[in-house]
Amino acid sequence: MMLSGKKVAVFGERDDVTGLAVRKCVEAAGGEVVYEATSCFV
Amino acid sequence: MSSAGTTAGAGNPVIKNCAQCLVHVPDLVPYGSKPWREILKDPSTGPRLMEALRSFSQAVAYPPNQTFIGNVTPDQLAGIARPWYSRDDKQHGEASRTGPFGEIVSQDLFFAMLKAANVLTPPLVEFVPEHRAALKARLAEHPVLSSFADFSFVPEPTIEAEIADGSALALRSGGTLLGGVRRDNRAEGREDENLDAHTLLETLCVKASGAVALQWLLHREAIDAGDIDFVISCGEEAAGDRYQRGAGGMAKSIAQMCGCVSASGMDVKNFCAGPASALITAGALVKSGLYRRVAVVAGGSLAKLGMKYQAFLEHGMPVLDDCLGAMAFLITPDDGVSPILHLEPGTVGVASVGASTSDEAVYRELILEPLNVLGLGMTEVDKFAPELHNPEIMEHSGSGDVVHKNYRLIAAIAVLAEQITKAEMPAFIEKIGMTGFAPTQGHIPSAIPYMGHAMQAMRGGTLRRAMFLCKASLFLNRVTELYDGVSFLLEANPQANR
Numbered sequence: 073m074m075l076s077g078k079k080v081a082v083f084g085e086r087d088d089v090t091g092l093a094v095r096k097c098v099e100a101a102g103g104e105v106v107y108e109a110t111s112c113f114v
Numbered sequence: 115m116s117s118a119g120t121t122a123g124a125g126n127p128v129i130k131n132c133a134q135c136l137v138h139v140p141d142l143v144p145y146g147s148k149p150w151r152e153i154l155k156d157p158s159t160g161p162r163l164m165e166a167l168r169s170f171s172q173a174v175a176y177p178p179n180q181t182f183i184g185n186v187t188p189d190q191l192a193g194i195a196r197p198w199y200s201r202d203d204k205q206h207g208e209a210s211r212t213g214p215f216g217e218i219v220s221q222d223l224f225f226a227m228l229k230a231a232n233v234l235t236p237p238l239v240e241f242v243p244e245h246r247a248a249l250k251a252r253l254a255e256h257p258v259l260s261s262f263a264d265f266s267f268v269p270e271p272t273i274e275a276e277i278a279d280g281s282a283l284a285l286r287s288g289g290t291l292l293g294g295v296r297r298d299n300r301a302e303g304r305e306d307e308n309l310d311a312h313t314l315l316e317t318l319c320v321k322a323s324g325a326v327a328l329q330w331l332l333h334r335e336a337i338d339a340g341d342i343d344f345v346i347s348c349g350e351e352a353a354g355d356r357y358q359r360g361a362g363g364m365a366k367s368i369a370q371m372c373g374c375v376s377a378s379g380m381d382v383k384n385f386c387a388g389p390a391s392a393l394i395t396a397g398a399l400v401k402s403g404l405y406r407r408v409a410v411v412a413g414g415s416l417a418k419l420g421m422k423y424q425a426f427l428e429h430g431m432p433v434l435d436d437c438l439g440a441m442a443f444l445i446t447p448d449d450g451v452s453p454i455l456h457l458e459p460g461t462v463g464v465a466s467v468g469a470s471t472s473d474e475a476v477y478r479e480l481i482l483e484p485l486n487v488l489g490l491g492m493t494e495v496d497k498f499a500p501e502l503h504n505p506e507i508m509e510h511s512g513s514g515d516v517v518h519k520n521y522r523l524i525a526a527i528a529v530l531a532e533q534i535t536k537a538e539m540p541a542f543i544e545k546i547g548m549t550g551f552a553p554t555q556g557h558i559p560s561a562i563p564y565m566g567h568a569m570q571a572m573r574g575g576t577l578r579r580a581m582f583l584c585k586a587s588l589f590l591n592r593v594t595e596l597y598d599g600v601s602f603l604l605e606a607n608p609q610a611n612r
Contacts, residue, residue, distance in 0.1 A: 086587050087501065087516045092595055093473065110597075112587035113513040114386070114503055114554060 073102025084110040127400040128452035128607065129393070130444045133330035134566050135216035136179055136553070137224045137323050137414060137438040140167035141286045145315060146419030146435075163423055168199075168432045170220050175201060175209040178504045179437065181551035183213030184566050188548035198506050199432055215566040216330045217258070218437070219323075225285050225292060226253035227322040228315075230262035231371060234298065238314055239285075240273040241293035249292065258333045259326065261373070283311045306356045316416040317364075319438060320351045324368040324413030327440035331409060332372065335444055343405040345369040345379035346396050348388035349413045350556045368411055377409075385586035386501075386560040388412065389441065390600040393562070394462055396445040397455045408445045414438025415556045422511035422554060434507050439558030443565065450609040453572045455602060460487035463583070463601030477527045480583055480601040488603065490579075492528045495546065495603070497580040499564035500524065502550045517550035518543075520583070560584040565604075572606035580604045 080103045084091030091110035098105050143149055144160060153160045173179060177198045180186040186194075194201070211218045219227075226249045229239045241249055246267050254263035273294040276282035282296040295318065298309040307313075324347060332339055345365045352360030365379030384391040389412050396408040415438065423433050448454065456462075463480035485492060500520035508516050524546070525539040534542050552559030561582040571577035586598035 085513075086585065086597055087513070087519050090473070090597070110587075110589055110595075112590060113508070113511070114501060114516060114556070114559065 075101040075103030078103045079106045080104065081107040082109070084108075086110055086112045087114065125401060126448060126454045126457050127397040127445050128448050128454055129565065129569060129604065130446045130449060130452045131331060131335040132444070132566050132569060133216045133327045133334055133442045134182055134184065134563060135219060135323070135327050135330055135440045136173075136182055137219040137326065137440060138168075138170050138173040138436060139221050139224055139419065139438060140433075140436045141221060141288070142315075142319070142416060143167060143420040143423065143433060143436050145283065145312065145416060146421060146423075147417040149420040149423055150312070152424070162427060163420065163433065166423070166427055166431070166433045168434075168436055172199075172432065173437060174211050174218050176434075177201060178506070178551040178553075179218055180209055180213065182215075182439070182553075182563055183218060184215035184570070185210060185213040187567055188551060188564070191551055192549040196506060197431075199434060214570065216327065219326055222249060222287060222292070223252050223256065223259070224322065224326075225249060227259065227262060227326060228285070228295070228318050229265050229293075231318050231322040231325065232265070234300075236268065236296075236299065238298070238318065239293065239295050240268065240271045241285075242274060242291060243271065245290075245292045258329055262325070262329075262371070281311065283315055303355070308355050308359050317351050317353045319416040320349045320353075320364060320413035321367050321371065322413070323438045323440040324349065324364065324411045324442070325371045327413070327442035328368055328372045328409060328411045331411075331442035331444055337407075337444075339373035340376050342369070342374040342377045342407050342409050344396075344399060344408045345374060345377050346392045346408065346410045347379065347381045347412070348383070348392035348410060348557060350383075350385065350388065350415055351413070364413070365411070368413070369409075374409070384598060384600065385588060385590065386557045387584035387586035387598055387600040388557045389560065389562040390582060390584040390602065393443060393445065393455065394457070394600070394602055396443075397457050400445050400447055401457050406446060409442060410445065411442040412440065412557055412562075414440050414558065418555050422507055425511035429510050431510065434504070435554045437553045437555075439553055439555040439563075441558065441562060441565075448607070451573070451607055453569055454605045454607055456484075456488065456605060457602075458487065460484065461603060463599065465597070465599035467596065473523060474527070474530065476599050477523060480599045481524065481527055481581065482531055484601060484603065485581075492531065492533045493542075495579045495581050496577050497548065497564070497568065498524050498546045498583060499548070499561040499568070499580060500583045501560055501585060502548070502552045502563050503554060503559045504550050504552060507554055508550075515550070517548070521547045524583070560586075568604055572604070573610065575606070575611055578606050
């Protein structure tokens with residue numbers, strides 16, 4: 073697992089890649105998401 | 115124009131008319147959420163911000179604003195060289211403050227509308243004595259809004275003292291004090307933070323700008339206000355006191371102000387997708403037979419004024435997010451002429467809770483499934499209207515061209531559905547896309563400002579189908595991680611050109 077044992081901070085954007093989508097990728101790669109935020113710039 | 119057969123089902127409602135207006139309020143920009151917070155932290159921000167504000171003539175001449183009110187089409191806007199903000203009357207002739215869809219309202223006229231929106235005693239909005247007559251006269255002389263100029267003034271205003279002690283907000287034009295907005299100082303309101311001057315100004319801005327749009331809609335349709343059966347408001351405000359903040363009531367407030375005496379109403383909330391959800395709800399109410407004439411109205415957002423001002427100051431640009439947006443729409447049974455709002459079962463796009471964790475799943479539900487029900491492919495839709503934010507605002511603030519980002523996602527779905535090839539994406543986007551032109555006003559830019567242009571093109575026989583795609587950042591409420599999506603298909607009336 074590429075991110076096993078890693079703690080990850082996730083920053084996403086609604087009109088691009090959302091934090092939720094990044095979190096799912098990180099978790100699938102074995103990482104632990106310790107902070108997640110999705111910004112809406114509009 | 116697509117050559118495919120008609121898909122307009124019997125019994126669907128139509129969007130019979132629309133109004134799209136802007137309200138240029140440079141002196142309210144410091145009351146927007148971002149400037150307000152930054153000025154409190156560093157008072158020297160205020161003068162720098164004020165120096166970068168645009169004049170009314172500059173705001174009127176601004177090509178995206180002309181596109182919003184219908185004097186310029188989105189395709190024509192795409193052909194105008196940027197920077198758009200450097201374009202002015204001296205170079206290109208005088209731009210009109212009115213257009214086919216509505217008007218760009220000036221600040222002094224809007225301050226009079228704020229006064230007209232007041233229903234409390236003592237009033238929330240008061241003018242200083244020397245400017246009362248002129249402000250009221252501006253409204254009384256207006257060809258569409260004159261009926262609102264029936265307010266009176268208190269004999270001995272105390273607003274200047276309240277501004278000085280911080281309990282009221284000043285309404286200025288340049289350096290001139292015209293009046294102010296006070297908090298609710300009655301016994302029940304005095305200790306309620308939801309009824310302070312800033313919050314009530316936000317609420318009054320929604321009501322007053324919504325009334326501008328609804329009045330323009332009534333004027334354009336030449337219909338009596340009493341003939342409206344139901345009004346749906348879909349702004350992003352949270353009106354109410356401490357026990358029911360955000361509980362609603364805006365629709366009937368605006369309906370009352372415009373004289374819709376026979377109408378009832380309600381508020382529909384769905385963040386930026388509020389207008390789309392409201393149009394679908396209105397259409398369903400008409401299709402069911404419950405009502406015959408439903409007005410959907412969206413007032414503007416004070417909080418989002420000056421949202422990107424820091425980027426503009428950094429780049430030496432004028433502050434471009436200086437306008438409130440306001441829209442209104444009339445939904446009726448099929449009149450044989452106006453564009454059809456498709457409401458057959460399964461033809462409205464939704465982002466179900468289960469799908470909302472994946473962009474691909476959301477876009478499949480929003481685009482492919484409704485079109486599949488109608489027997490249409492994506493290439494049979496002439497235009498897709500997604501978030502229509504003005505790229506000149508978004509790019510300078512570091513967000514990129516939000517409109518184009520959405521078109522890339524739409525085209526990617528067409529590729530995944532094997533309706534176009536990857537190599538065809540740029541040409542597909544060119545065909546179904548458009549340039550953004552709406553100000554940063556939350557629910558206002560979300561697809562629906564294309565409505566006026568779509569209706570005009572459909573009535574002119576140059577557009578057959580347009581899909582409106584709206585997103586809503588539900589996660590901003592901090593109690594869900596979901597975002598929402600809403601879509602619907604508008605189609606030229608098949609009876610219109612027979």
